Amino acid sequence: MAGTVVLEFPSDYKFLNTVDLVCNEVIQNLCIKHEIANEIAISVIEAVTNAIEHGNHECCDQNVRVLFQCKDDRFCVEVEDCGKGFDYQCFLQNIPDPTNVGHLRGRGIFIMKNMMDSLDFEMVPGHGMKVKLEKKLKPKADGDVQKD
């Protein structure tokens, strides 16, 4: 699709870094605050970690597809895997307490939900699960130091 950046790769954690590099390159062009850029990058890594681990079960024959797109004043990311999905409505209603150090896992969706302006899940028939992340883009305030 025109105006979008798409990255597709086998379900191996080693590509998380590639995703991060591409995400940062795309974000860099947006002229947004460093803090917001961080929140987007962190959330994308969480969504892709889940796609590799829970969606594709680290099966290298199955790809993860990440799509980056600007829509008006929103930065949108879609992460697609080839898995069966999960009962996200149920999970979203009972997100575990992230401060509970008795649990080592279960913070990814909490982080995405709290760092992004919108988090949606969708099953793509015949394909897999799609996670949709959106962040409103406020232009960078004066005096904000750009890190790069």
Add this chain to the structure above:
Amino acid sequence: MAGTVVLEFPSDYKFLNTVDLVCNEVIQNLCIKHEIANEIAISVIEAVTNAIEHGNHECCDQNVRVLFQCKDDRFCVEVEDCGKGFDYQCFLQNIPDPTNVGHLRGRGIFIMKNMMDSLDFEMVPGHGMKVKLEKKLKPKADGDVQKD
């Protein structure tokens, strides 16, 4: 397609760096000599520069698609644009002399041809031009210093 890394982006030179980052990430996993890695990265940048400039005429509504794949002992890259292509058979028979400093341009195909083991062009009906690059992978020799 499984086992491949694909990057798609609008026809803007600013994405050349993104291509370079992804290419280096993919190559890094191959454990090849630094020199060969350089030759691949250089050739990919040439093919993508041509796709952006000559194929899509820097039109940001048109994407360039780059596909990286290992096939047995070969590393294969495909670069696709949305353009009309050109008479590559004719060009290949008369590649200009790269040492002629009277010409500022016209060294891209020469470089790809000389740095890769195979260079092919193909018109994809209803889509555009596809440039196919291949490099044979010799494993990294002992004592070769890995740069990273």
Add this chain to the structure above:
Amino acid sequence: MRIESREKNGVVILDLQGKLMGGPDAETFKNTFHQILEQGRKRVVVNLHGVDWINSTGMGILISGYTTMRRGGGDLRLLHVSDRIQSILYVTKLNLIFKCFDNEDEAVASFLDG
């Protein structure tokens, strides 16, 4: 992820390098922490200076180290936490759990104070 271990005033400093993201990293870390306890040491500073980024799975690894040390009567504190890792600590409120330092000597001294 690479881990290198050194000691300063009886405090173990773990210098991490790379990305902290789970997978094989979790096992490496678990072994490191158990070795530390077996050697009778229980004060650990994890130096994140060389860590480009971390995900929530990596955060789980740090939590695991933290609870292991606490159960052994010690503590695990963080050094050189980047903006990006800081954001994760804040949003998850794990900043209430992990003591963070920007200076190695202060991190080490914090154990000696009490």
Add this chain to the structure above:
Amino acid sequence: MRIESREKNGVVILDLQGKLMGGPDAETFKNTFHQILEQGRKRVVVNLHGVDWINSTGMGILISGYTTMRRGGGDLRLLHVSDRIQSILYVTKLNLIFKCFDNEDEAVASFLDG
């Protein structure tokens, strides 16, 4: 691409930063070279230390600078050429055209020698 200009023993040193890949870079460079000639200077060292990579279009920009300087009776020499840029020079045999140096003082001195 950013260009910064300085002088050493009558030799102009251009410190480049970024990627050299044509597009708007070509125009910036052209202007720089014409300014240099207008100021009556014609000995230029292009310092590629801060250049991550270059493509053949970027190489064309360097050639353009080279021919401009040569036509003005001067020369353009390269400093701190990375492996990757070196490979491009070699495959195109432009290494026969561009004198390359790894040391700034040597690059500057090479003009004074003759």
